[in-house]
Amino acid sequence: MAETSHSATPTRRPTPQDVNDREVVIRVRGLEVGFGTKTIMKDLDLDVYRGEILGFVGASGTGKSVLTRAILGLVPKRTGTIEVFGEDLDALSPQSRKAIEQRWGVLFQQGALFSSLTVKQNVQVPMREYLSISERLLDELAMLKIEMVGLKPDAADKFPSDLSGGMIKRASLARALALDPEIVFLDEPTSGLDPIGAGEFDDLISTLQQTLGLTVFMVTHDLDSLHSVCDRIAALAEGKIIASGPIDTMLASNHPWLRAYFHGKRARAALA
């Protein structure tokens, strides 16, 4: 597995041993997040390794999106540390923080595209914010990202309202990739897609991870994604990570929620 972010060489999938030897790109320790009197997570620890696809699971409302947003600095934490690329995010100057933000991309739930902008203009939003480059280069780079996610060139001038659900996900992914990130955060990327579209999106994520050396932090309820593309899975329950490891570790767990999730009725098709 390539350790650099922009290697063009396709790479093999990592073994658990590879993952253990790998650099930690996100390290969360003792995290507590809450709103008012409600505590969503407490004493939460999590490591994400460079180059892996980490699937992040948990029952609805357990705090998967909140954790993602806490790492991104979009919701405040009460206590704990969050390090990204070895840097404590609390200790950074605004300038250094901005430099770190350029190294990650985010695909929010529902895509979160700007409805008044075309696909190309949406992809260019982060480029305009962080890069000083000519309009011609902005156009060329945006078209490259649009092609990378499997959209046809004519999608560039379409507005989100003209796109199918699958195209919206791809356009959002193109925007997440706008600044050649090392980490991408994907919040339920296959939700709302039909099984074929979801499978194609999984393949796209896997291909991009292998060709670009991306680290992927993927919140998902999609058992097929967990089985087919994730190198490791981390499960959130009762405000903590209750288990993490490759799919086989999760399947072998005796934790009641994990058993119900991975061996319940809905799990049968994915296991078949």
Ligand SMILES: Nc1ncnc2c1ncn2[C@@H]1O[C@H](COP(=O)(O)OP(=O)(O)OP(=O)(O)O)[C@@H](O)[C@H]1O
């Ligand atoms: N800004 C906020 N203010 C108050 N409560 C919030 C806020 N954001 C999230 N919550 C609460 O935090 C809890 C966790 O929400 P979160 O969206 O992270 O769950 P989730 O695990 O991602 O769920 P799902 O799988 O359904 O998307 C929920 O009870 C939610 O209502």
